[in-house]
Amino acid sequence: MKSAVIYARYSSASQTEQSIEGQLDVCKKYAQDNDLQIVDTYIDRAMTGKNDQRAAFQKLLSDSEKPVTWEIVLVYAIDRFGRNSIEIAVNKQRLKKNRKTLISATQRTSENIDGTKNLDGILLENMYIGLAEYYSEELSQKILRGLNESRKKGFYCGGGVPYGYKVVARKIVDDAEKADIVRYIFSQYALGVYVPTIIKALTERGVYHNGKPFAPNTVYHILKNEKYLGIYRNKGEEYDNIYPQIVPIEIFDKVRAKVQKNKYGKRSVQVTYLLRHKLKCGYCGHPISAESGTSSNGEVIHYYKCHGRKKYRNGCEKTALRKEFLENFVLETILRELSKPDTMNKVVDGLMQIQEMQNKESPILKTLLSEKRQTETALNNLMSAIEQGIISATTNKRLHELENKLTELERNILIEQSKTKITLSEDKIRKYYEQALLKEPQMLINLLIKQIVLYNDKMIVYYNSPIQTSPDGNSQGFSFYDEIAFMPYIIQNKPNPAMRAIRVIMTV
Known part of the structure; x- marks a missing residue:
């Protein structure tokens, strides 16, 4: 049994x-x-x-x-x-x-x-x-077809409903009282009122969220939510008939610009170096590390400096850069350029081409198939010898070794073949970058930036890619942006920063 x-x-x-x-x-x-x-x-x-x-x-x-x-x-x-x-x-x-x-x-x-x-x-x-x-x-x-048809007809298809809306008879309508709160939050932020002050004013008026004062993250989520503009996006499709517009477009655009600018953390008490571990000196190849110092008037200054120049005194010509100037320049350049449809299309099209090439040429798969053919040949030769009466402990041992090796090779071939078929669609690649652009600065940097190589007059930004890299690790990237931009820098004994021309190259 x-x-x-x-x-x-x-x-x-x-x-x-x-x-x-x-x-x-x-x-x-x-x-x-x-x-x-x-x-x-x-x-x-x-x-x-x-x-x-x-x-x-x-x-x-x-x-x-x-x-x-x-x-x-x-x-x-x-x-x-x-x-x-x-x-x-x-x-x-x-x-x-x-x-x-x-x-x-x-x-x-x-x-x-x-x-x-x-x-x-x-x-x-x-x-x-x-x-x-x-x-x-x-x-x-x-x-999916049923859900898409329902969305085209303006019906609610499940999921969370943002603050200020409610569902009535499968339709999303504005909740009048809460919608007024949403409009208040947007209008105050557009006027320059900080989020903690907005929360304090709401609490004093007895306005709460789920029985508690509004959390800062909740308010920021409201300020970034396109649904209040009447726009809902799902799997690359845009719908304007599901959510009623609560906030006028001119206020929403003004708030969106302020949110992106203010999320750089200038008002944060703790100092966060957003580009830590991402910078490399283009002259000597050493990392560019975070530093701070105190000026003659007692002001603490934060900056990025070549580690080779500081520790090894190797004569590297890379100058130090003020933290806020470099971080703002990098973030603003990324947000501005990747938000342009032409730039995004270059990135997506290039990655689709690389993905297609990788699926055609897998060095590991070629090696495994070659080993399988060799093993099968050796196994056939051994079987021929056995059929001719050449049988010993050695031939039996070798037979088992070859059979086990062939089984393992067949399994690895199946795994490798399955890898070549796991491809990302154009929509998923685009969504990877679009969603990353909506993240907070540190998360945005972590998701998008692999490394930045800095020179005094040039920076090369290497982006992360959502596609599976070549198994041999030798997949070739491509450049999709090469322009001159201007970054502020400090001149000694000058009250205002000057502007320096920087060549910016972006590569995936």
């Missing part, structure tokens, strides 16, 4: 425990009819099968690599194991490597309980997997 475990799953919260019980009952009956002993069960509740990031499923895979007593993984149907054909293939290979067999209680699979091949099951199993993946994608598309 062989030992087996049962894996069961249902995919949405709308399904119930009865779904699991039904799967277990069918699997147990199959086990009884086929002389299998069930030793354990693995159950995932309300978990999608479109990927394998499921707690019980991962535990099953992990346990399969341990010296456990079971040999069979029994599922109600193949789609319980997964709905993604690539991940099913990889995870089945992982089970096979651990000498475990996947069996369905209701469908013919590629292997029988005794480990022999099931020829018609090979075809049927691939058909089941294809149908499951097709069903999952079709259902997803139908849901």
Whole structure:
């Protein structure tokens, strides 16, 4: 009698425990009819099968690599194991490597309980997997189409509703009293009133948010929310018929400009060096580090200085830069240029081309395929020798080594092939940069900037990329911006800063 475990799953919260019980009952009956002993069960509740990031499923895979007593993984149907054909293939290979067999209680699979091949099951199993993946994608598309049609008609499609709105009969309408509060917050901020002062005034008037005084982050979120302008964006689509406009466009634009300018942290008591660990000297190659000093009048000055020039006195010609001048210049340049459609299009188009090239040319995949061919040749030669009667302990050992190597190579090839198919759409790449531009300064820098190389008259800004880099780490970037800009700097004994021409090069 062989030992087996049962894996069961249902995919949405709308399904119930009865779904699991039904799967277990069918699997147990199959086990009884086929002389299998069930030793354990693995159950995932309300978990999608479109990927394998499921707690019980991962535990099953992990346990399969341990010296456990079971040999069979029994599922109600193949789609319980997964709905993604690539991940099913990889995870089945992982089970096979651990000498475990996947069996369905209701469908013919590629292997029988005794480990022999099931020829018609090979075809049927691939058909089941294809149908499951097709069903999952079709259902997803139908849901998205339905939501898009509802949004086009101006209907509310779920999710949180911002302060100042409410839902009435599937339509979003303004909540008159709260909408007036939103307009007050915008108008005050547009006049130059600071957020803590606005919160204090609201609290004195007895206006609270969820029973408590407004939190600063809540107010900032209100000030940055385009929905108050009547604009709602979803997956690259813009809708102007879902949210009624609460704030006039001229006030919203004025507030947006002030929010972007004020979020640089000039009023912060603690000093935060936004570009720390991002700067490199273009002359000597050493990092440019954060420094501070005190002037003759007692004023504390913060700046960035070449570490090589300071510590090693290497004669580097890179001059120090005032912290606020450099940070503001970098942030303003990024926000201004990446907000331009032409610039964004250059970035997105360039990354799409790199992604296509990477998918065509995977050095790791080429190497693995070459090794597989060599291993298969060696295995065939060894089998020919065995057929001719050349059998010894050495040939048996070599045979097992080659079989294990071939199994591992096939698994790695599947993994690498799946990587080349994981591509980002143009919309997702664009969304990565657009969402990063809305973040607070430190988060914006962390998300977008990989490194900035500084010279006295030039800076090269290297951007992070959302796409998967080439496996060999040698993927080529591209420049999408090369212009002259002007940055302020301090001249000794002069009360006002002067302007210096800086060549700015941006590269992904």
